[in-house]
Amino acid sequence: MSRAVPGFRRTLTGLACAALAAPLVLTAPAHASGTAARTVTPLRFTVPAGGRSCTVDADLYRPAGVDARHPAPAVLATNGFGGSKSDGTTDAIGRAFADRGYVALVYSGLGFGASGCLIALDAPDTDGRAASGLIDFLAGSRDADDGSHADYVTQDGPGDPRVGMIGGSYGGAVQLATAAVDHRVDAIVPMVTWNDLSYSLAPNNTGAGRGVSSDTPGVFKWQWTNGFYLMGEGQPLLVPRLDPSRFGSLSCLHFEVRVCEAVRLLNSGRLKGGSAADVIDYLRAVSPVSYLDRIETPTLLVQGQDDTLFNLNEATATYRALKARGTEVKMIWQAWGHSGGQVPGEWDLTEGNLDGSYVGGRVLAWFDRYLRHRTGTDTGPEFAYYRDWRSGYGTASEPPALTRTFRLSGDGGLVDSRAVAARGSRRYTNWPVPTSHSEFSLATLIGLSDPRPYDTPGTCLGWTSAPLTSPVDVVGAPRATLRVVSPRAERTRNSGDAADKLVLFAKVYDLAPNGSKTLVNRLVAPVRVPDPGKPFTVELPGIVHRYQAGHRLHFVLAASDTAYFGNRGATPVTVVNGPGGTGTLQLPVVGGATT
Numbered sequence: 001m002s003r004a005v006p007g008f009r010r011t012l013t014g015l016a017c018a019a020l021a022a023p024l025v026l027t028a029p030a031h032a033s034g035t036a037a038r039t040v041t042p043l044r045f046t047v048p049a050g051g052r053s054c055t056v057d058a059d060l061y062r063p064a065g066v067d068a069r070h071p072a073p074a075v076l077a078t079n080g081f082g083g084s085k086s087d088g089t090t091d092a093i094g095r096a097f098a099d100r101g102y103v104a105l106v107y108s109g110l111g112f113g114a115s116g117c118l119i120a121l122d123a124p125d126t127d128g129r130a131a132s133g134l135i136d137f138l139a140g141s142r143d144a145d146d147g148s149h150a151d152y153v154t155q156d157g158p159g160d161p162r163v164g165m166i167g168g169s170y171g172g173a174v175q176l177a178t179a180a181v182d183h184r185v186d187a188i189v190p191m192v193t194w195n196d197l198s199y200s201l202a203p204n205n206t207g208a209g210r211g212v213s214s215d216t217p218g219v220f221k222w223q224w225t226n227g228f229y230l231m232g233e234g235q236p237l238l239v240p241r242l243d244p245s246r247f248g249s250l251s252c253l254h255f256e257v258r259v260c261e262a263v264r265l266l267n268s269g270r271l272k273g274g275s276a277a278d279v280i281d282y283l284r285a286v287s288p289v290s291y292l293d294r295i296e297t298p299t300l301l302v303q304g305q306d307d308t309l310f311n312l313n314e315a316t317a318t319y320r321a322l323k324a325r326g327t328e329v330k331m332i333w334q335a336w337g338h339s340g341g342q343v344p345g346e347w348d349l350t351e352g353n354l355d356g357s358y359v360g361g362r363v364l365a366w367f368d369r370y371l372r373h374r375t376g377t378d379t380g381p382e383f384a385y386y387r388d389w390r391s392g393y394g395t396a397s398e399p400p401a402l403t404r405t406f407r408l409s410g411d412g413g414l415v416d417s418r419a420v421a422a423r424g425s426r427r428y429t430n431w432p433v434p435t436s437h438s439e440f441s442l443a444t445l446i447g448l449s450d451p452r453p454y455d456t457p458g459t460c461l462g463w464t465s466a467p468l469t470s471p472v473d474v475v476g477a478p479r480a481t482l483r484v485v486s487p488r489a490e491r492t493r494n495s496g497d498a499a500d501k502l503v504l505f506a507k508v509y510d511l512a513p514n515g516s517k518t519l520v521n522r523l524v525a526p527v528r529v530p531d532p533g534k535p536f537t538v539e540l541p542g543i544v545h546r547y548q549a550g551h552r553l554h555f556v557l558a559a560s561d562t563a564y565f566g567n568r569g570a571t572p573v574t575v576v577n578g579p580g581g582t583g584t585l586q587l588p589v590v591g592g593a594t595t
Helices: 005-019 089-098 124-138 169-180 199-200 222-233 257-268 273-285 312-324 358-370 489-492
Strands: 033-035 038-049 052-063 074-078 103-107 155-157 165-166 186-189 299-306 329-336 383-386 393-396 404-408 413-415 422-428 460-465 472-476 478-483 502-509 517-521 526-528 536-537 541-548 551-559 571-578 584-587
Touching: 005 169, 038 124, 052 089, 052 124, 074 089, 074 124, 074 169, 089 103, 103 124, 124 165, 124 169, 165 169, 165 358, 169 186, 186 358, 199 222, 222 257, 257 273, 273 551, 299 312, 299 358, 299 383, 312 329, 312 472, 329 358, 358 383, 404 460, 404 571, 413 551, 422 460, 526 536
Parallel strands: 074 103, 074 165, 165 186, 186 299, 299 329, 329 383, 413 460
Antiparallel strands: 033 038, 038 052, 052 103, 383 393, 404 413, 404 584, 422 571, 460 551, 472 541, 478 536, 478 584, 502 517, 502 526, 502 551
16 A cells, blocks of 8 residues: 655655656746735746856745835745745745745745756755845845845844745755855754755665764665656756756756766666765765754754655754754654655645644744744744654653663574573575565655565564563664674675675564564665674664554564665675674663663
């Protein structure tokens, strides 16, 4: 069965189909429209970005009664990947905030809709600078191309408008990029977005203690990456009024050339020497991880639990980096993300139901505090997370620490005590084709069902706990410490090609008393083992899940996964466990026993 599709995913699905299968006609009204409460005026701007001039297509949502004598703060927003100012999500943001008294300026990101220039993955010096040019308009220091002038936005000083930003995914990272290059931004709400694209597109979950980043190229997430690449490259060429700067070359139509080079290298499976390092360096350079130390803007991070593209670990890495530099930051883990997960009462970006949802209320409070300067506003707890086993959100002063440890026993048990962990080793072998399945991320985009997760015997190993005597509530990223031996991988460790390094996939199932098992949000941890024979740590994707009393935890190491590239050739792997071994699984448990 296909997973549930939240408002954000519905928008993404429609945009993907439009980009890949149908001609797109973009037209803009020649005059303002709207309701008695607001007007909507199409505007175009020419702004400097990435060393060139770029056209930006925007709509201005202006509340009734807002003028030079009665100014209002502004909210700036742009689309997710593949969208435009007119898609259901971006337009709903404009309407929702204008109806609450804000001047809302929503625009099509560079390379999308009728805006010019190439897709640059929200690079600060390109997409961040373009957004900064729109802030100049809100400051009254730059006019629109038709001469329209803004003198109705609250100002904190000459050329300094009071402005916040909000948006999801591609429209989330651009906020961080803008805040890094323009300190006039007063508040941001990045939703379901990335910290490090080198991790998002090719994760290597051995970077514990370093956020999500790893110096070793990770395991290529081919479905998500190629899906978005095709959405970008598949945009129609014949669109009325489309800026000529939208076209690159025949080999790279709509992206900056280095994006195409990175995708091609990842698809080739060749991760040798300088070329692999160049891909990591480029993807990281355009990602927030590289410029978070420049961000001073109060930041409310909202990340989705049901998200195999940008998981909770990415938001946690951003949260910790901003916290460390002293930036005001809070974090919410809502239910829905790119993979689905919409639940009743959650804020749906396409609906604009700000007032009736927990996250919407937190966003309004954040903007009340930093855009309306209502200093007594309660902006909520430092950390909040949606939980499906109890009404409302759980809260904490910070993401929970690892508090419960299981040990991997040589007999396949997952045990609480070192004393009962059996010594021993076990072996699996990968096949030339994938033999485990977590997800088909493109299923809903092309109308196919997604099989339940599975693992083929002989190509994986599992460790199972005893039935739990009481519920175990996990909030955060589990961590495993492992030692594996693989003679073939050891022979190729100095080949110079990272693709020769051993790949494995770690995951934790919830095993019910009737034998059915659930892979929470279909999340797995791909690992390119740094040095076979030596202990290493695996940081699994964060989850919020209650393992009920009577259920068992089932920790699995698999040789492959259909959503990722894997090993080269057949590779026997031995996992060493026992009292003197390093096989452990640690969980961030809230309200439970620790061992």
